[in-house]
């Protein structure tokens with residue numbers, strides 16, 4: 001690409017050195033720089049990439065985007081701007097030629113349910129023969145192949161690269177999980193969403209946002225960033241059982257499609273929910289009358305998620321019967337109220353990803369219809385992240401008969417520091433703190449009795465634990481099954 005053409009999108013303060021005619025690649029990590037690359041120096045939370053500028057030049061960078069002039073050797077032009085992070089968004093979108101314009105883009109935001117709703121939308125589209133990609137907490141799913149990703153919403157460069165790859169591989173749709181961090185940090189700059197979907201907003205991430213108000217306003221950026229061009233076929237899908245939906249409706253001029261369990265005025269409403277061992281059934285009130293739906297996913301929260309996914313596709317013209325037909329054949333989502341096959345064992349085991357107070361409340365109430373005896377609930381929380389939610393998590397966990405407080409990804413934090421914070425919220429004495437998660441899982445099985453239901457929350461689909469900065473293999477379900485077979489001799 002021509003360097004001068006690419007740089008037209010930037011307010012440049014000064015250029016030091018001579019610009020090359022063309023550049024071939026764009027990078028934000030000095031370790032990924034190759035010949036003729038434009039390298040953007042980002043000041044991170046851990047390091048400042050301006051310190052790696054020389055390394056980038058030595059690897060072939062011919063343009064650096066910097067916020068001050070650097071002493072460097074080599075044939076390189078320095079483009080000086082005020083804010084390199086903002087420049088990254090502008091340059092990434094331009095370098096890949098604004099690929100989101102050519103796809104139907106779905107953005108899903110909210111504290112809980114993003115992965116579930118995004119997965120449902122992707123499954124429905126794929127089932128209807130519409131090739132689509134998904135990016136989020138579980139990775140980047142492109143044509144059935146899952147690529148790892150470090151974040152729920154990746155940095156602006158990776159985001160544009162993923163959309164570009166989806167387009168190049170023939171996708172017509174892409175579903176993105178949109179985190180509040182992603183919105184505030186500009187990781188979605190230049191992404192033209194067609195449908196913005198909101199699940200719910202409850203306590204999380206206050207280490208980053210400070211207050212719920214800031215957190216809620218951050219999520220609102222997805223709706224304000226839909227823009228105001230009414231010639232475009234854009235839509236907002238909002239959960240009318242969450243008060244923030246009113247605020248978000250006010251941020252966009254596009255049609256609002258509401259869904260709810262409790263609001264009779266909502267466009268889509270779930271009614272008469274019945275919980276069965278392997279499926280959930282309900283009546284869906286729609287603009288085309290009431291439809292009966294049977295899902296293979298469990299729990300009330302998944303009825304919300306199915307309503308959100310239905311509204312998101314219906315507003316783009318997909319036929320209701322096609323959407324519901326695909327929802328009904330969709331397999332359970334990994335690690336989201338997932339019932340583990342226990343064969344002859346006299347206990348049941350569920351694995352879930354709940355790691356916020358609200359999700360814990362929802363997960364335990366989702367388990368209630370399946371209990372024969374007690375609910376034993378295991379909950380951990382991450383180290384070095386929002387500590388203020390910990391007592392509220394345990395308060396919600398107290399609705400289970402017996403609770404084991406443990407860790408999730410302890411990172412650099414001591415086990416005791418995590419479990420002591422959690423313990424502050426317990427409202428009964430039927431609990432035990434066991435910092436080592438594998439030990440906590442075995443303890444849950446050890447104290448179980450026939451008919452008990454053990455619900456492991458917080459790790460969901462993850463098959464590892466992050467201790468310090470290393471990922472160690474860990475699976476709640478595997479450890480529990482080994483311990484249970486030993487205990488019950490089956």
Ligand SMILES: CC(=O)N[C@H]1[C@@H](OP(=O)(O)OP(=O)(O)OC[C@H]2O[C@@H](n3ccc(=O)[nH]c3=O)[C@H](O)[C@@H]2O)O[C@H](CO)[C@@H](O)[C@@H]1O[C@H](C)C(=O)N[C@@H](C)C(=O)N[C@H](CCC(=O)O)C(=O)O
Pocket residue numbers: 028029030031042043044045046047048049052150151152153154155179180181182
């Ligand atoms: C706090 C935070 O958001 N950190 C993100 C940030 O990391 P950082 O600021 O520490 O980056 P850094 O290591 O200082 O590097 C700065 C720059 O130097 C460059 N570098 C670095 C080393 C080197 O040798 N050469 C080099 O050029 C890096 O490529 C980067 O451009 O930039 C990284 C690359 O984009 C992100 O992966 C990382 O997310 C971390 C993993 C994270 O945990 N973030 C959380 C807070 C987060 O964003 N979560 C949300 C919400 C999740 C949810 O809803 O539950 C998410 O969207 O994931």
Ligand SMILES: Nc1ncnc2c1ncn2[C@@H]1O[C@H](COP(=O)(O)OP(=O)(O)OP(=O)(O)O)[C@@H](O)[C@H]1O
Pocket residue numbers: 110111112113114115116117137152177199200301302304305335336337352353354355358359360362363460
């Ligand atoms: N609509 C919902 N309302 C409340 N809780 C939900 C909802 N959907 C899922 N949950 C709970 O949240 C957990 C995580 O679900 P999911 O992964 O879909 O959310 P997420 O928003 O992607 O989470 P994260 O951002 O942490 O990855 C589930 O295991 C379940 O306990």
